[in-house]
Amino acid sequence: MAATTEPTVDANAAQPVAKKKKAKKVVADNTKYQGIQDVMPITLKSSHAKGRHAVASKNLEAGTLVAVEKAAAAIVRNQSFVGMCHRCFGSVPTKTQTRNKTDASGKVIEGQKETVSVPAHSCGTCKMAAYCSEACMKQHSAEHGVQCAALAKCNSIATTHSVPLENLRAVLALIGRRAVQSSDASDKKPEFSSSAVAAQQTPYGCVLDLNANRHYLDRSSIKQLQTALKEMIALVPESARVSLSEAVELACIFSTNHHQVAVNGQQLMGVYPFSALYFHHSCTPNCVFIGEAGGTIYVRTLSDVPADTELTVSYADLFQPREQRRRELLLTRHFWCKCRRCSQPLSQSIDRLMDGIQCTKCHRGVMIFEETKEVDDINELMTDISALDQEIQGKFAECESCQAKLEVTHLVDILKAAILSYSTAHQTMQRGDLDRARMQLEEFIENFEGKRVLSPYNAYLINAYVALIRVCTQLNDIGRAIRYNSIVVERMLGPAEEASLPIPKHYPRLAEYQMSLGDMCLKQVKKNAGNRTPAGRSVIRRYLKEGRSALEAAYKSRVVIFGEESPRAIEAKRLLDSVKKEQDEFAKATGEKKKPKKTRQEQAAQPASAPAVNATPATGA
Numbered sequence: 001m002a003a004t005t006e007p008t009v010d011a012n013a014a015q016p017v018a019k020k021k022k023a024k025k026v027v028a029d030n031t032k033y034q035g036i037q038d039v040m041p042i043t044l045k046s047s048h049a050k051g052r053h054a055v056a057s058k059n060l061e062a063g064t065l066v067a068v069e070k071a072a073a074a075i076v077r078n079q080s081f082v083g084m085c086h087r088c089f090g091s092v093p094t095k096t097q098t099r100n101k102t103d104a105s106g107k108v109i110e111g112q113k114e115t116v117s118v119p120a121h122s123c124g125t126c127k128m129a130a131y132c133s134e135a136c137m138k139q140h141s142a143e144h145g146v147q148c149a150a151l152a153k154c155n156s157i158a159t160t161h162s163v164p165l166e167n168l169r170a171v172l173a174l175i176g177r178r179a180v181q182s183s184d185a186s187d188k189k190p191e192f193s194s195s196a197v198a199a200q201q202t203p204y205g206c207v208l209d210l211n212a213n214r215h216y217l218d219r220s221s222i223k224q225l226q227t228a229l230k231e232m233i234a235l236v237p238e239s240a241r242v243s244l245s246e247a248v249e250l251a252c253i254f255s256t257n258h259h260q261v262a263v264n265g266q267q268l269m270g271v272y273p274f275s276a277l278y279f280h281h282s283c284t285p286n287c288v289f290i291g292e293a294g295g296t297i298y299v300r301t302l303s304d305v306p307a308d309t310e311l312t313v314s315y316a317d318l319f320q321p322r323e324q325r326r327r328e329l330l331l332t333r334h335f336w337c338k339c340r341r342c343s344q345p346l347s348q349s350i351d352r353l354m355d356g357i358q359c360t361k362c363h364r365g366v367m368i369f370e371e372t373k374e375v376d377d378i379n380e381l382m383t384d385i386s387a388l389d390q391e392i393q394g395k396f397a398e399c400e401s402c403q404a405k406l407e408v409t410h411l412v413d414i415l416k417a418a419i420l421s422y423s424t425a426h427q428t429m430q431r432g433d434l435d436r437a438r439m440q441l442e443e444f445i446e447n448f449e450g451k452r453v454l455s456p457y458n459a460y461l462i463n464a465y466v467a468l469i470r471v472c473t474q475l476n477d478i479g480r481a482i483r484y485n486s487i488v489v490e491r492m493l494g495p496a497e498e499a500s501l502p503i504p505k506h507y508p509r510l511a512e513y514q515m516s517l518g519d520m521c522l523k524q525v526k527k528n529a530g531n532r533t534p535a536g537r538s539v540i541r542r543y544l545k546e547g548r549s550a551l552e553a554a555y556k557s558r559v560v561i562f563g564e565e566s567p568r569a570i571e572a573k574r575l576l577d578s579v580k581k582e583q584d585e586f587a588k589a590t591g592e593k594k595k596p597k598k599t600r601q602e603q604a605a606q607p608a609s610a611p612a613v614n615a616t617p618a619t620g621a
């Protein structure tokens with residue numbers, strides 16, 4: 001992989017997709033990564049059907065660490081640009097600076113100054129890299145030096161050629177990484193450890209093992225990417241350049257394989273070759289990727305996993321209808337999801353409720369339309385995604401309860417009306433007209449849930465409740481925010497009688513809503529503490545009960561997801577202890593000793609009763 005000063009254009013890159021021959025699947029070699037099996041409870045496997053994948057080497061409990069990987073290269077996301085260190089991904093301190101004020105067009109307004117907050121340490125040349133300290137900036141100098149001149153022009157190159165800025169920055173990060181790696185780097189094997197501190201960055205050579213899926217880009221997108229990358233590479237020091245073909249490959253690899261990681265509320269995007277190759281996607285994942293400082297990811301089990309079960313994570317937002325999840329994965333990751341959840345008949349899956357429309361006759365069941373076509377050739381679909389929509393013409397859906405039949409196109413019209421109503425309210429919220437947004441969102445719920453048009457688990461309804469939490473919090477109507485937050489948590493857990501959940505019981509998004517619910521309840525308890533009237537006491541009692549069960553569930557989930565010693569689990573424990581203390585004091589003051597009845601939240605917080613070996617096998621891809 002020699003550096004070249006003369007970038008070459010790959011003439012084959014933009015062939016029409018449908019004409020590409022399907023590559024024959026070979027059983028891939030696991031030897032490069034086998035070292036991980038010595039430090040983690042996993043076995044690496046490879047098969048014709050799945051390619052490389054990881055399985056549990058023994059029965060694993062929920063919350064078991066199964067992999068640690070430090071990104072081969074990572075970039076700070078655009079929105080975290082000034083808040084996150086470009087080397088270690090820690091927080092960046094700010095300082096204030098006085099500068100000339102400018103108008104909307106960027107012109108200096110004579111005689112007017114303004115004070116702005118800027119990163120305390122950043123590259124003064126490109127102004128495109130902020131750091132947590134001088135020391136970090138110094139340690140990054142060799143890697144950044146390779147990128148600096150190109151980074152300075154990156155923004156305008158991205159805009160001129162309509163290429164995502166993050167893709168260009170990622171290619172530069174990979175080039176920087178390649179340049180500082182030793183000369184034998186391309187053959188270097190990754191070294192694994194069980195701790196983030198000791199984790200070694202996965203070598204650059206491993207990135208090139210990933211599938212670029214470049215044939216999914218159409219001819220004009222490839223052309224734009226090539227032109228942008230050509231301009232960018234010309235700004236990289238000669239000794240560090242890669243060929244244009246390799247740069248395009250890197251951009252495509254990044255785009256289809258990167259993982260987004262949140263660290264302390266800031267976002268980074270990294271390439272994790274081992275994790276990308278071995279942890280397939282599933283819409284009922286049994287593992288999760290957790291981002292830590294340094295751009296390291298931990299992979300932890302979310303549930304008890306029996307030995308030999310495939311370990312999977314989710315690359316998509318799980319609380320959306322099956323088809324939306326599949327479309328999202330198709331467009332961003334270039335595959336049609338065939339996980340167990342997506343392959344199950346809709347009538348037997350929780351998915352039927354997530355874009356569920358209630359029967360217009362009996363109003364008891366949802367209308368089911370089993371899609372007959374499984375997508376085998378996604379190349380064909382990628383060229384014309386509207387093929388998915390044509391499937392419904394002339395087809396009928398059937399009520400799961402009374403078997404009434406309705407044309408699918410009619411159901412689509414109902415859904416379109418719901419989407420329009422929801423979007424109108426959402427836009428009002430975005431404009432900041434909060435009172436009106438609340439009214440429109442509540443109206444949407446009244447019309448589509450109250451009148452039994454949509455299933456209560458329909459993703460648009462949940463989104464409306466989520467929006468209402470935000471709106472009511474901003475309007476300082478905490479009582480209502482609690483009510484809506486409680487509904488969101490309840491719905492995310494799915495109907496009690498269903499065999500499967502819409503999202504795993506321990507899942508970051510659900511745990512966040514449980515935390516916010518507990519936190520708001522605790523605040524209301526403190527606010528009402530002086531109210532000794534019977535009505536006041538009843539309010540406190542209710543908030544204590546609801547807050548405690550939410551925090552018990554949040555704490556349990558955070559222990560599983562992040563580990564018992566993690567700051568997030570400790571934060572949940574602190575709030576839980578606080579609510580318990582309030583509950584004891586309330587009981588003392590009122591002479592009440594009654595044990596509260598267990599809610600579904602509390603049940604969710606209980607450890608699984610079955611031993612790991614009896615747990616339901618987790619879905620594999």
Ligand SMILES: C[S@@+](CC[C@H](N)C(=O)[O-])C[C@H]1O[C@@H](n2cnc3c(N)ncnc32)[C@H](O)[C@@H]1O
Nearest residue numbers: 028051052276277280281335336337338339621
């Ligand atoms: C990073 S690769 C995995 C590579 C594979 N393990 C190998 O050894 O080549 C991700 C690819 O795995 C496949 N994949 C992962 N999860 C899948 C799922 N749920 N359904 C279908 N294909 C999936 C898709 O082809 C996707 O592009």
